[in-house]
Amino acid sequence: MKSKSLSGGGLVYSTETGRMCPGCRQPIAQCTCKSASAIPVGDGIVRVSRETKGRGGKAVTLVKGVALDPVALAALGKQLRSACGSGGTVKEGVIEVQGDHVERVMAALQAQGYRVKRAGG
Incomplete structure (x- = not known):
C-alpha cells in the first residue's frame, strides 16, 4: 500500500488571515514566493491609451509597461487616480x-521621470 504525500495538501484558507499561498x-497578502518573480520586464517606455471596449461606452485611461512590483504599482495607481480626481484600479x-485623462496621466508620469508614449488613436 502506497502512502500519499502531503506536499500537495495543507491549509488553503484561514478564518483569521483569509487565503493562504500553497507555496x-x-x-496571500504576505506571500514571499511570488513577490520575487512578479516584477515585469519592460522596454522602459510607459504606454498610455484610452479604451471604451466592453465598458458600455465609458472611457478608461490605461497605463501599461510600468516595470514596478505590485505594491509600488498600486501606489503609483493611487497617485494617478488622485491627480485626475477619479476612480480606477490596478489589474494584471x-x-x-x-x-479620459490621457494628457493628465502622461504629464504626471513625465514629472516622475518616466518615458511616456501615447498608444492607440
Whole structure:
C-alpha cells in the first residue's frame, strides 16, 4: 500500500488571515514566493491609451509597461487616480483610471521621470 504525500495538501484558507499561498504557506497578502518573480520586464517606455471596449461606452485611461512590483504599482495607481480626481484600479500590471485623462496621466508620469508614449488613436 502506497502512502500519499502531503506536499500537495495543507491549509488553503484561514478564518483569521483569509487565503493562504500553497507555496510558502503564508497569507496571500504576505506571500514571499511570488513577490520575487512578479516584477515585469519592460522596454522602459510607459504606454498610455484610452479604451471604451466592453465598458458600455465609458472611457478608461490605461497605463501599461510600468516595470514596478505590485505594491509600488498600486501606489503609483493611487497617485494617478488622485491627480485626475477619479476612480480606477490596478489589474494584471495595468493601471486603469476611469475617464479620459490621457494628457493628465502622461504629464504626471513625465514629472516622475518616466518615458511616456501615447498608444492607440
